[in-house]
Every structure is written in C-alpha cells, then in structure tokens.
Amino acid sequence: MRATQFFLNTLKEAPADAEIVSHQLMMRAGMIKRLAGGVYTYMPIGLRSIRKVENIIREEMNRAGAIELLMPAVQPAELWQESGRWEKYGPELLRLKDRHDRDFVIGPTHEEVITDVVRKEVKSYRQLPLNLYQIQSKFRDEIRPRFGVMRGREFVMKDAYSFDRDQASALKTYDVMYGAYQRIFTRLGLNFRAVAADTGSIGGNRSHEFHVIADTGEDAIAYCPSSDYAANVELAEAICSEQRPAATVPMAAVHTPGNSTCEAVAKQLDLALSRTVKSVVFANETVVDKKKAVQIILALVRGDHEVNDIKLGKLPGVQELRLATEAEIVEAFGTKPGYLGPVGVQNVRVVADRSVAAMADFVCGANEADHHLYGVNWGRDLPEPEVADIRNVVEGDASPDGQGVLAMCRGIEVGHVFYLGKKYSEALKATFLDVDGKPAVMEMGCYGIGVTRILGAAIEQNFDDRGIIWPLSIAPFEVVLCPIGYKKSEQVKLEADTLYDALKAAGVDVMLDDRDERPGVMFADWELIGVPLRVTLGDRGLQNGLVEFQSRDGKIEKRDVAVADILGVVQQALAERRIG
C-alpha cells in the first residue's frame, strides 16, 4: 500500500473524552472515529488490524473443527421470551419494534438464535457434536460507554456455540476450545493468561476468561508464575498448609482504648499483624419453609487478610448475604463494631478462614468496648469453628496447584470459554434422538472473543510515549518504508520503489510512505501508528549504499544496512517475529 493511495489521518491531540491510553492512541492514529457514544467507525487503518485478528481467530476456530455461519443482528423477541431473557436482560438489551409493531432486539449475543437454528436442524445424535461460530457486529446498550473499543456499544465479536450429546462430550469440546484460545492469543502476540472464572448460576468449574495482561486492566488476577494457574482474585483458592501450634499462653483481656483496628492493636502490643484476627459480621437472610429468618455470621480472617464475600456467599446454607447492620451487631455481640470477637458468642455462626483455624495464641476483640483478648486458643477458650476458605488471596500465598507462590497482576478480559450445560437447550427445548432412540436435551457451551476489544487490550499492553507498539500479527502494516525526498530524489524514489516491490512480491504487508512529508512528520506518524519495522531511505545513506533499519519495539536499534542486504534483513526480522 502507498500512503498517497490510502486514507491516513493522525491527530496531534486525542479528544478530551479519551480517558485511557488505548482510546487516546486509537483516536490519534486514526484507527477509529466516533459516530455516537460507544459507536465507532473503524477507519481503514483500524479495519486492517481487525481483519488480521479475525483471520487468526477464523483459522484457529476452523482448525478446531468449528464451522462458521452468520446470524442476523435483528432478532425476534419471541426467542428471548422463550429463554426468559426478555425479562431478565436489563436495559443493555436494545429493544425495538418493526413497522408492524412486532418486538425485536439487536443481538448482544446469540444463544437464543443458534439454539433455535440447531433445534430445527439437528434431529439425531449422529449430527452431534456441532460447534458453530460467527464473527459479527453486536450491540449492547451500555449505560456509560467509554474507553473507546474497550467498552463500546457496537462492537465486533467472535461467538461460538457448541452442542454435544452429553456432558463428557461437552467437556471435551470445552477443552478443545480452551486449546484453540491458547493458540489464538499466542498467535496474536499477546501476553495473556487463561483465568479460572466464576460460573455464576450455571455451576460447575468450566469457565475461563482469557485476559491480556496490562497494568491498566480492570480485573485483578492471581497467578502462579511457575505454572499455568490463574484465577480472578475473587475466585482464587487461598490454601493453608500450616499446622496449628500448641497454645503457650493463657487468654487475657487487654485494654486497647481507641484501637479498634487490627493494625492499631498489633502496633500497641508490638505484634505482627498476622497474629491478630479480624472479625467481620454478615447477615444471611434465609427463607426456609416460607419462613424468613436472619442468621448472623461472624467471618474471621487474619489481620493482614481481607474477607471475600463471594466465597462466603457460597458456604452451605447461605442464601442472601449482606453486611450486618449496627443494630444487628449490637444485639448479637452486646457491643459496637471495633472490638468484636468469637469468644463467648451465642446464636452466631462463627466461620474461620483456614489460616485463622491454624492460629494459636491469637488476638481478637473481646466483645467489650476498648478491650481485646490476647492468647486466645481454639478448643481451649472457645469451640472449634466452622473452617472454610473465605479470604482473598494475597501475593506470596501458596499456589493452589502446589507449584509455587501466587503473584498478582491486572488483566483485560478479551475472551471467555463457558460450559453452559442445559441452560438454553432446556429452555428452548433443543432435543435430539439419542442412540437409544429416546429424546435427550443437548449440552451446550459458548465461546466469545471481543475482536475489537483485542485492539484496545493489545495497545494497553504495548505502547510508549510515542504511540502504539503493535505485535507483528495484528499491526496494520508489517513494514513501513520512509523515503526522505521521494518526489525530489530519483535515487531515493528508485530504491524505495524497488524495495517496496520486492517486499510485496515476498508477501510482506508493506506501506510505502510516498507522501513526501518531512522525516519528522513521517517518523512521528508511523511511530504513533506503531508499525513494527521501519526502513528509512535517504540520499546521504544511499550515496554509501546504505539504508536505515529499526524496529518499533526497540529490540532492533537504528542501524545501517547495505541496500543489497535490506530485503533479507527485513525478512529475517519478520521471521523472528512471526508466530504459528
């Protein structure tokens, strides 16, 4: 491609509403253009990267046996009523009426439509398993669209849906998709992690989010640098391998006036924070036999830990969990928060984190204002508690897979593989005749990738103060040629055209900047746009038979290369950067 035959439009300044770096850089590089809140035109240079992402996804989906189709964006409400999501889905679902006043939605996702297709087409177990996908524009009416393509309203997604005979087969399909996603994000050249995710109401443990690692990511991830383990912080298991030591001191009350936090008490007593126990009181609202009741739960974690209420919410018997009110606390503990503890409590469900259960001689509130207890020991001073994993993991915790210790990072979710079970197939009656001739309900999975979001995530991971640093596989161009004086020097033009033709002939995605701009303007544009490799051709170098070569990522610093060698040098650098 020649710059004069392309549509380039870089900006010096990002618009004021671009809050994060990927949004700013995509706007400045001219990749996207705002049409309405969260609705963007993908400009030619942006579309080039989108197509590269799509092609990699398509190749790997096909390789994994998935079959591409294309479903409509506009969907009849009936299917959403059948699945129950017409009511459940919030205002993010864009609803509309056609000219005959029939209800439709613009699809934010396609479980209903694909299940309708498959229930009509698949009659026999012989037609299963089946994995169908599409790459398509979706619409979610975000209440506050922002961050450019990261949280847009109209966006491009790859969504796949699998249908299997039984759970064993469905889980096999899940694993195949998991593997395909690993290959996709590897080929995209991104630093990513597959992160165990919450399965919500579906249950089971087959849900993984694929996160691009970036300091600016919305999600906190716990991972093990020496293994594949990774999970959302809320979900990562906190294990405790320590054994409880024997008690060494008697329990005693300590006057701790005004020191209502573990930190303050530890400081007063000159103890490690990890010797203290933090008490957090929750109310569990239950309905048993249509009778409402409130159970008070005292959650105990070490002073240096935090309670994880998602984990707490999954304890047996917990229905509706919330923090207890001050009135409830005073009623149950006889004192206000700040000096609460598990000793002597009645009608309170005491749940100790695993690490708390392994403590001896610990410090906790005395259930009396301005007082704590010192030297408290389980079994001796109070009953053994209910023990569970109820805390957030922290850096340095043992990895649940036993392969090392956990580290923390932040991530941007760009993909999700999800075992759905029979959630939609049951609601929409997607059945088939099994080997035994009896009807059975299909097992489903769904597998999404945010195509346009990947561009934003890739930039959040790879940028500097000059602009974007694209991985080779999704850069809008692989190589840019910057001739200095293209329209003034015949030699520069000749060498630039020759190298351009040679690279094109070799299948390289090359941009020749024939705009005849000043070098500073050219360099600034291409560094902003983030093309991985650059060759600069000028009269001065060419007099000595030399051109300049460098890579955007800094790994190849600016150096002179003989004109005769440059084609090979560029191809070598490309080969080193190509994945898969």
Place this chain on the structure above:
Amino acid sequence: MRATQFFLNTLKEAPADAEIVSHQLMMRAGMIKRLAGGVYTYMPIGLRSIRKVENIIREEMNRAGAIELLMPAVQPAELWQESGRWEKYGPELLRLKDRHDRDFVIGPTHEEVITDVVRKEVKSYRQLPLNLYQIQSKFRDEIRPRFGVMRGREFVMKDAYSFDRDQASALKTYDVMYGAYQRIFTRLGLNFRAVAADTGSIGGNRSHEFHVIADTGEDAIAYCPSSDYAANVELAEAICSEQRPAATVPMAAVHTPGNSTCEAVAKQLDLALSRTVKSVVFANETVVDKKKAVQIILALVRGDHEVNDIKLGKLPGVQELRLATEAEIVEAFGTKPGYLGPVGVQNVRVVADRSVAAMADFVCGANEADHHLYGVNWGRDLPEPEVADIRNVVEGDASPDGQGVLAMCRGIEVGHVFYLGKKYSEALKATFLDVDGKPAVMEMGCYGIGVTRILGAAIEQNFDDRGIIWPLSIAPFEVVLCPIGYKKSEQVKLEADTLYDALKAAGVDVMLDDRDERPGVMFADWELIGVPLRVTLGDRGLQNGLVEFQSRDGKIEKRDVAVADILGVVQQALAERRIG
C-alpha cells in the same frame, strides 16, 4: 472439507412461503434459514458462497483504488435529520430509541455517516479524490419481505461512496467504478448487463443499474444485442427515423359503433394497428406563483405502442402528472373516453410521440361517441403538435445508439452506480479548501452491490429441475468427491483420500462426501447444492483403474477417467471455468 465435519442439511421440500426458485433452492440446499420475515441466518454452506462474492468484490474495489472501512449499523438520528431523510425516508427506515431515549436508526444505507466521516477528516483538495467502501449487514424494513434473499430485510451489501473536487473528477471516478463493476460481475460468472437507469431528482445521466439477466427478473430491460446499449424499459429512448409521408386522402368521419379501442377500429377498417393513433389524457397539476391550475395533456402514441408516463412527466412544464378523471375528459373533449382525438381540441396540450408525428393519413377518435376520423394529416387537418419521446420502446425498435435493433429481457438488479453530485455534501456541509484556498463542496457518487442478493440472482439464472448450477467462482465448493462405500471399501477410501489431499494441496476448494450415504442420496444432495464438478469413486470402476467425472452444468457429461489422470483432468476443467 469433509462432509462429516461440515454442517449439511438439505431438504426434500421447500417451505410453502418460498415463491420463487432461488428462494426454494436456497432453503432446500440449506444455505439460509429463516429467523423472522425477511431475516435469515446464513448457514455454513451459504456463507461460503457469500464470502466468495465478497472477496471478488473486495479485490476489484481495491484494484480500483477504493479503500475499505467499516461503519456502524446503529446510527444517530441527528445525521438523518441533517440530510432531511429522517422525514423523507418512509417506514422502511427502522427507527429506535436507546436507553437514554435518544433516536437512532439501523442503517439501510450510509450516505449520512460517510459524509460525516469525510467532512470531519478531509480539509484540503490534496486529500481528494477519496473512495471509501464497506461490506456490511444492512436493514430495510420492507413492508412485505419475500423471495428469500431477493427482498429481505437484513442483508449484506457492499456500499462505496466517492468524494471528488469537481464534477469532472467525480465523473471520472464514476467511470472507474463502472469498469470495476463490469469486472466484478464478469468474475462472478454471471450473464449481466449494465442498464442506464433513472437519476430521479438528482438529474444528470450518470446512473447505471447492473442486472443479472433472468426470465424471472422483476425489471424489464431493453437492450441491443449487437452493442452495449441497455436501459430500463421506462427509460430507453424510442427514436423515430421515419419521415412523414405526404397526405393522400381527405379526412373523413367513420362510424365505429362500440369500437372504442385502436385494435377494434383497425380491425373494422382492415388497417394495420400502426396506422391508428391512441389518445391518453393526463392532468398536469401545476402551481405557478402560488396559484394552482390543472393543464389537460393529450398524449398521442401509435395504436401498437404504450404511453410512458415517466417520460411524459419529464416534459417541460409538467409538475404533478396523473391520469385525467372522466369529468375532466368530458369537459375538455365533449365526449367520454374511447373516441377521443386531437382534431379540433382547444385548451388541451397535445403531445405526439415522435412516431405519431411521422404519420400521415392516420386514424384517431373524432371526439364524438361511436365515431373515428380517417385520413387525418398534421398541418392540414390540425396544427402541428408538440413532439416528444413519450412511449415505451418495443422489441425491434432501432437502438438509440444506432447499432441495431432493440431486444427485451428481464433482469434482477444486483448493483447500482450513481453520480450523486452535491445532494448529501451540500446538506451536510462537506466542504474542503480548494487549490485557490476557497471552500468548495465535494462532489459525491455512491456504488452499491447486493452481496446476498447476488446469490439469489445467480440461482434464478442458473438452475434446473435437480437444483442449483453455480458459476465456479461463487460455488460453495468447486469440486465434490463422492466415494461409494467410503466406510466399507478400503480401496475406495484410499483413492478418495488421496485425490482429496492432492486437490487440497493444489489449492482446490474440494468437498469429500465421507458420510457413507447411498449414491442416490449423495448425488441428489450435490446436484441440489450445485457443486460444479463431481468425481465419483466406486469399487467397480477402481478395479479397472477408473473414476467417473462430470460437470453440473452439463458441459462435461459423465465419463470415465483413469485414476492417474483425474487430478489433471479436474484441474483442466477448473482452469477452463476460472475467470480473471
């Protein structure tokens, strides 16, 4: 692709709502699946053909210098209000409100959005010309969607929009697009014609529709078999090279009781129908200086011709044209329709078609019930009329380009190139700084192709009682291998797999039907689906080293080919069918 790894689903019967053959065959071949009225899922086999169409379009658009981008489907109402189409566009424009109650539309076309992009990005003449295109799903809320992909509501289109400095440059761009369309439809393997079309309110003569020729087409086209000339029948110029002969008989009244049509009068008088003149009365409602008036127009065409009211509507002074009421006719002519004529009329604008102006001694109504006039002559019996082309062309008319005579055919519109002038650029104030430093309004053109409609049109043009006969370039597969007893005979499996691998390695888009179905089922499926070339492998033939080869279009009848030769024979047949 192997059939067992693909999603095939042919039907014996088309659904009842499929009225035309392309709709029936696309449903039966499993290419599309109905989701709602005019809304279809493109099933895997249908999507394969769509992608092939898209790729040919993309290659030729790029070759012609157009640049691809991707605009949103959901568009803010403000732009449509700015262009005036928010009011003018009828209920086909699907309007909706987002969660914040703001008005949006689902784009049926993108003039507004692209003009908004370009007015913001293009500041200087140096950035022009610019031709931007996208391939995208559009939505038009047809009141009665039908004919499958031919008149759907959601459909895939390629739409391009050009921006030029001045009219000369815009018309050059138009010609480039015209050429690109010629190449596109040629490469698609379709019998088509570029047809001069009405420019409506835009004016000018730069509007061509590209029609796929098919007996079932909605549009009547007049074309010249010995030249490139083609036009919608409504638009084709009817020329008249005949000179008016001298008068030979005096005018006389004839009693023609009950013979109120030209046919009846010609029969009574034993004259050729072309010797009679047909009188059709129109009312032209005008507003001049805010005063309403009705002008009565008497349109005269030969008895064997039909009045063309589109042409009539373009006569000077004609504002709002309609057929005259009986009351208006009686008032102007003193008699009821059936015996009307131009002789002796007053306060009537008499317009004669060119061919009528060239007549002598003609027959027309006498403006008296049950009477006609015979031997009527212009200049002698009545004043010379206003002469214009106001009739539809008929088969055998001289071609307006002087290259022969016109023939008639029917066509399906699949593409449209249109010179827009400043219609949108003026409304949306898309200006640039011209060479002289002064702001100027851009000149625009738009260029559409109905991607999904092409599939339907290709089928209407190419089918038989067994199914579709695809042109090679858009067939879902180029070659199908039908092994008989794939799972039973090792030799059949071995030879089928070997040929399959060899064809794949040669870049051929090949389908191996490894379903182990009976030959009749396999053949019926692939003839319905319309794969151009078929190789059948069976034990009987293989014992003699032979396989069967044939083409779907009947040009290669079933014949035996040596196993050693089949790869070459298939490649040869493909080479002969490849275009561009």
